[in-house]
Amino acid sequence: MDWKPDLSSETPLYSQIKDFIKNKISLGEWAVGTKIPSQRALAERFDVNRSTVVTALSDLIAEGLLEGNTKGGTRVINNSWNLLAASPPPDWSSYVQAGTYYPNQPAIQHINRAEFQDGIIRLGTGELSPDLLPSVQMKQIFEESSVNPFTIGYEEPKGNPYLREQIAAYLHGIGVQTSPSNILIVSGSLQALQLISIGLLQRGSSILLEKPSYLYSIHVFQSSAIKLVGLPMDEEGIQTNQISRYKEGYNASLLYTIPTFHNPTGTLMSEPRRQELMRICADEGLPIIEDDAYRELWFEIPPPLPLKARDPNALVLYLGSLSKTLSPGLRIGWVVAPEPVIERLADIKMQNDYGSSSISQWAAAEWLGRGLYQEHLVYVREQLKRRRDFTVQLLKTNFMEIATWSVPAGGFYIWARLTVDVSMQMLFERALKAGILLNPGSIYDRNAGNYLRISYAYAKLHELEWGIVHLAEMIKELAMVSKNK
Structure with missing residues (x-):
């Protein structure tokens, strides 16, 4: 709500606020059932006394558009169309509450x-400060010619072939041996997690993860009725001696980890702990999602190789991203996994958005292909x-x-x-x-x-x-x- 009442107008402030709210209701922006902001919040937003807001709301309640009570706040109960129509309009709030995807934490x-x-x-x-984003270089890339074909049409299901080639070459440099056919381009790591949650796991499954974890701050797995089971951490990362017990106790389907500069703790998993993690998960037959979004943001010494670099049994689904290092607005990330998994996730992605932005994929390929990313x-x-x-x-x-x-x-x-x-x-x-x-x-x-x-x-x-x-x-x-x- 960017609107504010006009202090220079002859129309009383409460009347201006009343007309503004009535307009929001009549246009359907505040549908029947919508809980409107509190009196204090509206007073702060409109930069008026609270008594002015109270007067406006009281009039709207008297007109039958709003209903207020001390516990539930003030809600829209009617609109101008409803006053004239024989049947009431849909209660969109009930639809919102019935949605299966969990809302964010308040x-x-x-x-x-x-x-x-x-x-x-x-x-x-x-995320990176706007001061650290390469806006000038990005503009230059779009202005210069390139041997990399540019398209504004759809890309193939797995993503731009040239970009996948460049990512495969980049990954070889950090010890991950893979090919373009085993890479899926996604709109950031978050989309990769969503695809995994609906494409590889059964409802009611459990996954193990560090506690605390970034994954608790989003509901991508919980919305698929998947339970998050937190394992304690120490200064070397997730405590691997707990994995077998937790896997058995919760019948866990996989383990999610951010081993390199963990979110939110900043912890860097040590080399011995990585080896132990891989050994235990291999013994338990427990697949791993390795979220490696922060890998390149080391300061004095490069971090240990990714878990995926020591994965002869294809145990690890590897997630990478340019959001934390190059540009969050590009929305470019990738999944490295066995080809059947990539095919499955690519199919679901096509059903969801028909592929990540072709323009963003082209730009990402240019950054990697020209050596500009490094x-x-x-x-x-x-x-x-x-x-x-x-x-x-x-x-x-x-x-x-x-x-x-x-x-x-x-x-x-x-x-x-x-x-x-x-x-x-x-x-x-x-x-x-x-x-x-x-x-x-x-x-x-x-x-x-x-x-x-x-x-x-x-x-x-x-x-x-x-x-x-x-x-x-x-x-x-x-x-x-x-x-x-």
Whole structure:
């Protein structure tokens, strides 16, 4: 809602708000059953006194368009068409509630909306800063000629052949021996997970994963009635000595892991732990989804080879992406798997979207084929390392008395544990009001309520400094309030 009442108009503010809401209802944008924003939220959005909003809503309730109660909030119960028609219009809210795909957690929905508000400092966002995206080079690629054929039509089910050739060559460089026929182009790793959830797993299955995990913050598996079973982590990654017991106890179908610069903890799985993971999963016949989106974002030393590089038995489904390294807007990722699996996932993808953007695939192939991607990675690593070091120093200066953390060797994230007692909900709301957007740990593990995922990848350096300094002040104030209760 970008609209605001006109303060210079002779029409009273409450009347302008009343007409605006009535228009939303009559156009069907707020269908019957829709719960409208609270009085306080509307007053803040319209920049008016709450009493002005109350007057407008009271009139609409009196006219039979809205119904309000203390528990359920205010909802649309009628519209102008309904007042004239013999039969009522459909209750779209009931359709929405009946959908089989789970909605995002309320906190995630709140974060997704707040990310695009003006003036917000995003301290938890898991993407590269616009300053680090190669916008100029991308424009040049589209302006220059290429030996790679360009099409704006559909691509074949597995994706652009030239792009798959380039990805296969790139993967050979990190130890993954594969061919273009074993690669499927997807619209980011998230789509790969969705295809796997509906194409390879039965409803009611269980999958093992690290706890905490990014996978808890989305409902791609839960919406297919698949249960997530979390395994504890330590400084070397997922605790492999728990796998056999959990697999048997939950009859798990596969294991999902982010072994390299884990989201949200930033943990890098050690080489011995990777070997142990592969040995146990091979013995158990437990397939692995390896999400390797952060692999190239190392700082001092390259990470160990992917799990897929040590996979003679085709145990691993390997996911890669350009979203974290090159451009989230390209929406280009890939799955490496045995050919029957690729054929199955490609068939489902064609039923869903008839293939990822041909333009994005062409651009991605150019970046890889010309060697530009590797050049860009050098720059991104340098900038992210600088940001990591800057953020760690800020934490040392401002958070030493209130939190603990480990310094990541790559990726985007610092997983900070608050050592003082504060209400995370209160901290989130207070920070947002001050223009700071947080990613609470409970998004990734319901038992991680005293954690924050701090990202040094997105905010500008001066925003990181201002945000972390003021966040520390808020935490200390809330801790003092909690202590004095």
